[in-house]
Amino acid sequence: MNYWEERYQKGETGWDAGKITTPIKEYIDQLTNKNLKILIPGAGNGYEFDYLIEKGFKNVYVIDIAETPLENIKKRKPEFATHLLHADFFSLETKFDLILEQTFFCALPPEMRPQYVEKMASILNPKGKLAGLLFDFPLTSEGPPFGGSKEEYINRFAPKFEIKKLERSYNSIKPRENKELFFIFEVK
Template sequence: MAAGEQPARTLTEHFGDQPFSNHPERWNSLWQDEWTPWDRSGPSMALSDLLEQHTELFDLPGATTRKTALVPGCGRGHDVLLLAAFGFDAYGMDVSTLAIERARKNADAVEGDPVYTQRGARAGTVHWITGDFFKGDWGREIGINAGRFDLIFDYTFYCALPPPAKPAWAQRMVELLAPGGKLVCLEFPAKKPSSEPGPPWAAPPYSYVAYLGRPGQEPVRDEHGGVVESEVQEPRQTDGGLKRVLHTTPQRTHAAGTSDGEIVDRISVWEHI
């Protein structure tokens, strides 16, 4: 297939009959084909607005402080560069070696773009990691162990995971988030029914509550693997999860998160209970 040419199949067909252990190779093959329909061609303005408008939730880096941020499944790294502009030492991680190559090239290509203008007293550093989010070796290699990220941003990573992988996703988020840190989730696709397979898999707001509130545990799921909303319970301190401290509709988001001109994405902020 020629570079950039769209394959005749969908993402669902590309991953449909593959075990989760094969997904890394399948993502890498899409980068090789240069068919990346999930790429938004720029950073999340929902994240930018959140950091600017809800400073009470974020102890943003200052001239003498350094804080770390992680974007798992970073792709071309748009949001990694945005977080660095806000002063975070930002780490973009992807399981695809080709994705990280594209991220490095993208960082060079957008240098000087005003969307990445430095905010505040300092600009953060940018780091690229090829690694498996669910394993700890990449953290040890860069000298940042579990519980060391002050901000984690998840946009198209959660929805890229099939339902059986989501309990481990939640457990890993809890492990990687520093005390006092914040996990930010741009919830997409928030309105997709669980009966429609992924990726992207359905990501209704209540599913984040179910998984992050009780990390590592299986919620009650329907016949399609989606979380049953009526069975979702609020997190308890004894479950060792995260609690939601903000849930709102962003003022701006990517076109993929709109329907008939209405924003259907939601953005949430989480912290340790």
């Protein structure tokens, strides 16, 4: 069984905030174009998905390699079953206007970071944005979650993205206070 699916089945999901997190909620709240095609990669239980749907965004998709959290979302939003993609993010071929990152980047083995940047850039429409949260604590061999720094993120993403924002998140949930950066990167 896949490592992640096993974690969900055993209920070992320390990353799961149980509801949409404040930084992602507040970012969504200021979006005005309800037609944006949005992806939540490595969505897990995908509370952002429900929130977006309830706010009137209909062109929203999640992708995850673990089936259990997708089944959970399906129970909550059965009419959107076709928007729940049970697949490897790196196999995606369709394009999006906005991709929301939260604890997916840090879940991947660090050696996959260059592929993450490439793939994200390749599945965004012109002017498309990758936005969300990245952890701000030292990268060690221990993880997931694997850490990183503002400097590392700039070096990694700047070749493919315009760094519109990358700063200490002021509205993190308590356990992540002072440990994450909020960012908006626009594809070049």
